[in-house]
Amino acid sequence: MLEWWAMATETSGTGAPARPIRFETHPQKYVHWKLSVEGAVAKLVMDVVEDAGMRPGYALKLNSYDLGVDIELADAVERLRFEHPEVKVVLVTSGQQRIFCAGANIYMLGMSTHAFKVNFCKFTNETRLALEEACTASDQHYVAALNGVASGGGYELALACERILLCDDGSSAVSFPETPLLAVLPGTGGLTRLVDKRKVRRDLADVFSTLAEGVRGKRAEEWRLVDKSIPKSRFDQVVADEAKALAAASKEKVGAAITLAPLEVKRSEEGSKTIAEYRYVTLSVDNATRVAEIMMRGPDGEPPTTSEALRARGSSLWILQAFRELDDALLDLRFNHAPVGLVLLRTKGDPEAVRAHDRALHALKGDWLAGEIRLKMQRVLKRLDLTAKSFFALVEPGSCFAGSLFELTLAADRTYMRDGSDESATIGLDELNFGAFRMSNGLTRLQTRFLHDPEVVKTLESKKELLEADVARKLQLVTFTPDDMDWDDEVRIAIEERASLSPDALTGMEASLRFAGPETMETKIFGRLTAWQNWIFQRPNAVGERGALTMYGRPERPEFDWRRT
Numbered sequence: 001m002l003e004w005w006a007m008a009t010e011t012s013g014t015g016a017p018a019r020p021i022r023f024e025t026h027p028q029k030y031v032h033w034k035l036s037v038e039g040a041v042a043k044l045v046m047d048v049v050e051d052a053g054m055r056p057g058y059a060l061k062l063n064s065y066d067l068g069v070d071i072e073l074a075d076a077v078e079r080l081r082f083e084h085p086e087v088k089v090v091l092v093t094s095g096q097q098r099i100f101c102a103g104a105n106i107y108m109l110g111m112s113t114h115a116f117k118v119n120f121c122k123f124t125n126e127t128r129l130a131l132e133e134a135c136t137a138s139d140q141h142y143v144a145a146l147n148g149v150a151s152g153g154g155y156e157l158a159l160a161c162e163r164i165l166l167c168d169d170g171s172s173a174v175s176f177p178e179t180p181l182l183a184v185l186p187g188t189g190g191l192t193r194l195v196d197k198r199k200v201r202r203d204l205a206d207v208f209s210t211l212a213e214g215v216r217g218k219r220a221e222e223w224r225l226v227d228k229s230i231p232k233s234r235f236d237q238v239v240a241d242e243a244k245a246l247a248a249a250s251k252e253k254v255g256a257a258i259t260l261a262p263l264e265v266k267r268s269e270e271g272s273k274t275i276a277e278y279r280y281v282t283l284s285v286d287n288a289t290r291v292a293e294i295m296m297r298g299p300d301g302e303p304p305t306t307s308e309a310l311r312a313r314g315s316s317l318w319i320l321q322a323f324r325e326l327d328d329a330l331l332d333l334r335f336n337h338a339p340v341g342l343v344l345l346r347t348k349g350d351p352e353a354v355r356a357h358d359r360a361l362h363a364l365k366g367d368w369l370a371g372e373i374r375l376k377m378q379r380v381l382k383r384l385d386l387t388a389k390s391f392f393a394l395v396e397p398g399s400c401f402a403g404s405l406f407e408l409t410l411a412a413d414r415t416y417m418r419d420g421s422d423e424s425a426t427i428g429l430d431e432l433n434f435g436a437f438r439m440s441n442g443l444t445r446l447q448t449r450f451l452h453d454p455e456v457v458k459t460l461e462s463k464k465e466l467l468e469a470d471v472a473r474k475l476q477l478v479t480f481t482p483d484d485m486d487w488d489d490e491v492r493i494a495i496e497e498r499a500s501l502s503p504d505a506l507t508g509m510e511a512s513l514r515f516a517g518p519e520t521m522e523t524k525i526f527g528r529l530t531a532w533q534n535w536i537f538q539r540p541n542a543v544g545e546r547g548a549l550t551m552y553g554r555p556e557r558p559e560f561d562w563r564r565t
Contacts, residue, residue, distance in 0.1 A: 020336040023074075024263060025075045030072045032047065032049060032065070032069045032072055033047070033069070033072045040087060040088040041244075042087045045094065046095065048065060052068075053066050053068065053105070055108075061102070062101075063094055063154070064104065064105040064106070064154075065104060066104070066108045070123060078260070080140060081140060082258055082260055085253040085368055085369075086257075088247040088250035089142075091243055092158075093144075093145040093146075093147055093239075094147055094148050098171055100149060100150040103152025104120075104121075104124075106552050107553070110543075116335075122386060124153070128156070132160055141246045143164075144158035144163065144165065145235075146164065146172060150172075152190075159189070160189075160193070163246075164227050164228075165226065165238065168218070168231050169235075170217075171216075173215060173216040174215060176191075177212040177213075180210055182548045182549050183536075183539075183542040183549065184537055189525040191205070192524050200225065201224075208225065228242075255311065255367060258311055263328055272286055272287045272288035272289075276329065278325040280296060280322035280325055287337075289499060290339050290499055292342070292343045293343070295347070295348060296326065296405060298353050298400040299318040299319070299353045305360050305364075310367065310370060324376070330387055334387060341503050342389065343390065344391075344394055344495070345391055347408070348400065349398075351400040351426060352402070358432045377404060378436070378437045386526055391412040392414050392415070392494065394418075394491065395409065395416065395418065395425045396418045397425050398425075401427045403429065403430035403431075404430075406433060407433065409477075410449060413514075414479045416480050416494070417478040419468075419482065420469075421483070421484055424469070427467050428465075429460060433445075434460075440515055441518055441522075442517075446460065546559040547559075
């Protein structure tokens with residue numbers, strides 16, 4: 001039998017996936033989640049349909065999830081922030097008896113390729129980080145109401161919530177059974193959140209992570225694995241009281257919500273190229289060379305300068321729509337174009353128009369909607385940071401790498417800027433480059449670039465003019481500035497060289513270089529995620545012919561190579 005992910009990505013004659021995965025959905029289309037809103041409290045009920053997996057070959061039993069379940073959750077978390085500002089508390093619970101969530105579906109993982117597992121777990125954790133950001137930055141607080149067993153990834157979902165309430169009914173428990181049962185580990189942030197976020201003692205965390213049956217009741221509360229263990233007879237009332245108390249402590253948001261309209265995209269094929277054209281973004285993938293290009297177009301109108309005008313534009317606002325489109329294109333690249341190793345970042349438009357939109361958004365920073373737009377942009381830029389592909393930014397005449405779009409060059413692994421004799425390429429900074437967009441390390445991209453001399457960032461704040469190539473190079477804002485004569489050859493050689501290198505080596509190299517500076521829970525999560533998936537999930541003890549993950553559900557015991565490495 002073919003692996004389900006191999007079937008999913010079986011290619012057409014051009015090398016493009018025949019059955020690509022798409023990431024847009026809507027609450028009316030949800031299959032596995034039920035979203036309801038009542039005043040200041042929303043309820044997200046996980047009720048996974050067993051026979052509605054994203055691909056054939058496995059059943060989603062015990063509220064286990066696959067990518068399709070996660071796509072719906074990601075959509076719900078984002079919509080609640082933009083479309084329901086009145087919501088202050090989100091209760092996450094289960095619609096099934098005696099089970100909250102059994103985590104990622106084991107059979108789905110066992111049948112999927114390594115590349116899919118990596119991207120699946122990365123997307124899952126990005127969604128959980130967005131949930132945590134909603135709690136800390138958007139005053140929208142998530143409470144996990146565990147009315148059954150929360151196992152593996154199910155407990156990891158609970159850990160992402162601000163509060164965890166466990167029903168003490170004799171059977172409900174929290175557990176991380178991956179190490180004893182599967183020879184892997186809860187690496188999608190689970191172990192990191194356990195000790196960094198919830199500050200569970202190391203020795204207790206060690207015991208907990210090797211108990212397949214997990215921990216129940218008051219012991220779970222004493223070990224800090226949950227916030228409260230509540231008798232079944234009082235569970236619903238205590239959950240309601242917790243939600244009410246959290247809502248009372250949250251601020252009201254002034255101003256109407258907006259609706260996130262579906263993205264419109266035209267997809268086509270031209271020879272070996274697969275093209276997705278949105279309004280402001282075009283993704284072009286050359287399947288023959290394994291090189292993709294993302295072109296972002298600048299704004300085509302004046303920016304809104306009042307809260308009312310901001311809401312009138314809604315999700316069609318350039319700065320929001322363009323970054324939503326970029327987000328969709330990045331996910332398309334990750335899941336549907338695995339062989340692509342290098343992505344060229346280009347822009348087209350008026351850099352001053354970009355900066356005008358940035359300034360307008362910055363001026364409205366007290367408006368909750370303007371804040372949510374900036375946070376969305378930050379999440380998309382982080383998605384780029386965390387994408388396991390090389391990125392080269394190409395700054396040419398007609399580009400608009402300024403302000404928020406200049407962040408693309410800072411996120412790129414290299415930036416080539418054309419030093420023209422006739423028409424000049426320019427870059428520009430504005431207010432949003434100095435604090436609006438934090439990386440996973442907690443620093444801005446400028447702060448990360450100038451770790452060796454933080455004072456440089458302060459001096460750059462005074463650079464209000466557009467900067468040409470020679471100045472940009474002296475200010476250390478770009479990597480190389482070939483002139484007109486050398487541009488084509490130098491860029492071509494760089495592209496060909498990068499595309500020829502080992503994808504494994506490049507992934508490790510880029511992940512090690514992109515997050516200089518302080519370690520945070522977020523950088524730990526993704527660093528460890530990369531390490532465990534690229535080693536433990538490849539080891540025979542887990543995925544070999546008689547590995548624990550392979551043998552799961554069979555009567556035979558797995559066989560281990562006992563040598564420590």
